[in-house]
Amino acid sequence: RKEVEQDPGPFNVPxxxxxxxxxxxxxxxSQSFFWYRQDCRKEPKLLMSVYSSGNEDGRFTAQLNxxxxxxxxxxxxSKLSDSATYLCVVNEAGSYQLTFGKGTKLSVIP
Amino acid sequence: GAGVSQSxxxxxxxxxxxxxxxxxxxxGHVSLFWYQQALGQGPEFLTYFxxxxxxxxSGLPSDRFFAxxxxxxxxxxxxxxTQQEDSAVYLCASSLTxxxxxxxxxxxxxxxx
Numbered sequence: 001r002k003e004v005e006q007d008p009g010p011f012n013v014p015x016x017x018x019x020x021x022x023x024x025x026x027x028x029x030s031q032s033f034f035w036y037r038q039d040c041r042k043e044p045k046l047l048m049s050v051y052s053s054g055n056e057d058g059r060f061t062a063q064l065n066x067x068x069x070x071x072x073x074x075x076x077x078s079k080l081s082d083s084a085t086y087l088c089v090v091n092e093a094g095s096y097q098l099t100f101g102k103g104t105k106l107s108v109i110p
Numbered sequence: 111g112a113g114v115s116q117s118x119x120x121x122x123x124x125x126x127x128x129x130x131x132x133x134x135x136x137x138g139h140v141s142l143f144w145y146q147q148a149l150g151q152g153p154e155f156l157t158y159f160x161x162x163x164x165x166x167x168s169g170l171p172s173d174r175f176f177a178x179x180x181x182x183x184x185x186x187x188x189x190x191x192t193q194q195e196d197s198a199v200y201l202c203a204s205s206l207t208x209x210x211x212x213x214x215x216x217x218x219x220x221x222x223x
Binding site: 004010032042043044045048049056089091095096097098099100101102103 | 111140143149150152153154155158160165166168169208209210211212213214215216217
C-alpha cells in the first residue's frame with residue numbers, strides 16, 4: 001500500500017519562529033511531490049511543488065531527498081495566518097492518483 | 111474566475127438511503143478527481159476522469175459507489191445504500207490536465223445516521 005507518513009503535530013509555535021515539517025514516502029516510483037495547505041473545514045490548496053534541487057517561495061522552502069524518500073517544508077518568520085494543516089502529497093509515475101499524508105497541524109501563537 | 115463548486119455542501123442521510131453529490135469543475139479543465147476525507151485524515155483518492163472517460167476508479171471503496179461525467183464537465187458521485195462508514199467529506203478537484211496542480215472544491219460533508 002502506498003503510504004505517506006507525517007508527524008501529525010500539533011506544532012504550536014510563536015509568531016516569528018521557524019518551523020520545519022518532515023514527510024517520508026514509501027513508494028520509490030513516486031515522481032512528483034507537493035505540499036498542500038488545508039485550513040480548518042476548508043478544502044486543500046496547493047502551497048508549492050517540491051523539486052529535486054529544492055525550491056523556495058518567499059518564507060517557504062521545500063526540500064526533496066529521493067535517496068531517503070524524504071520531503072521537508074520549512075516556514076520562516078511564522079505568521080498567525082500560517083496556522084493550518086500542511087499535507088504532504090506524492091504522485092507515482094504513470095498514475096493519476098495523488099497520495100496524501102494525514103497532515104501536520106500548525107498553530108502559530110501571538 | 112469561478113472555482114470548483116460542489117453541491118450540496120452538507121447532506122444528512124439515513125442508513126440505506128442513496129445520495130448523489132455534484133461537482134462543477136473549473137471551465138476547460140480536462141481532469142476531474144473525487145476524494146474522500148475522513149475526520150483527521152488526508153484525502154483518499156476515489157476516481158479520476160479525463161473528459162468523460164473514467165480512467166481510474168481503483169479507489170472506490172465498494173460497488174455502492176459510482177461516479178459519472180457524461181458530457182465531460184459536471185460530475186456526479188453516487189453512493190447507494192449508504193452506511194455509517196461512508197460519513198466523510200467528499201472533495202472534488204479539477205486540473206487542466208493530469209494529476210498536477212489540482213484545484214479543490216469546498217467539499218460535501220456527508221453524515222450517515
